[in-house]
Amino acid sequence: MKQRSTTTMQASTSGPAPIQTEAIVLRTWPFHESDLVVSLFTRGHGKLRGVARAALKSRKRFGGTLEPMTQVRASFLEKARQDFVRLDAMELVRSPLSSPLNYPRVAALEYVAEVLEAALPERDPHDDVFRLTLAVLGALETGPVWMPVSYFTLWVTRLMGWMPDLTQCAACGRLLAGTPAHYSAGVDGLFCMEHRGPASRILSTESVQAAGLLYRSPISALAAEAWPRSRAEDLRRLALASLERHLEKHLHTARTLAKL
Numbered sequence: 001m002k003q004r005s006t007t008t009m010q011a012s013t014s015g016p017a018p019i020q021t022e023a024i025v026l027r028t029w030p031f032h033e034s035d036l037v038v039s040l041f042t043r044g045h046g047k048l049r050g051v052a053r054a055a056l057k058s059r060k061r062f063g064g065t066l067e068p069m070t071q072v073r074a075s076f077l078e079k080a081r082q083d084f085v086r087l088d089a090m091e092l093v094r095s096p097l098s099s100p101l102n103y104p105r106v107a108a109l110e111y112v113a114e115v116l117e118a119a120l121p122e123r124d125p126h127d128d129v130f131r132l133t134l135a136v137l138g139a140l141e142t143g144p145v146w147m148p149v150s151y152f153t154l155w156v157t158r159l160m161g162w163m164p165d166l167t168q169c170a171a172c173g174r175l176l177a178g179t180p181a182h183y184s185a186g187v188d189g190l191f192c193m194e195h196r197g198p199a200s201r202i203l204s205t206e207s208v209q210a211a212g213l214l215y216r217s218p219i220s221a222l223a224a225e226a227w228p229r230s231r232a233e234d235l236r237r238l239a240l241a242s243l244e245r246h247l248e249k250h251l252h253t254a255r256t257l258a259k260l
Ligand SMILES: [Zn+2]
Pocket: 169, 170, 171, 172, 173, 174, 191, 192, 193, 194, 195
């Protein structure tokens, strides 16, 4: 564990030393009188919940670090027999508020936060998803939202192990290259013409190619790509259907994004 001194971190008692980790704030909600519970996606310890004592009373201690999708260095203390850790200090690394906010960007940030909050298991590190999130946050600072949103949706679904194979029919194994593939909201996998379900939708060959591009390329290499909302829209819909099926819930922010 890398130790690093901060001016704000000072354990008041001689208990165990605080644990430090990179983290991303997912959401907060009021707790007791003036505390906040913070859902944190930490790099070293996975998703966990911490209490920020008196965060509502004194804004100074945690500064601007509690805004959703803020990247921080968090320092926390484990409390025996308690689900919540105690947040000791939060050091700002990167704030989403440091770039101009517009409605699509806010909707995209809220979407990323909701997906991570719903998909990540408690206290189970996911370094690949952590790196993905940092890359997507970076891309959302500079450009239009649809490329980063497509990249995030496809990759987070894949990294959670829920993205269907896009190359062959899940029923007969026939290769789908060059032909439109079919999918249904309630079923895993893509299907050929013969095995498609009654209410199936089409995944276009252009979108299968777009998936290949998103899988192969680092997000920074895609910044120059023209990515209007309509590009790979059916691919996003397919990945989202798979995500929601595995999460067994609807993602409200995905609906907001779809209405942009
Ligand atoms: Zn088939």
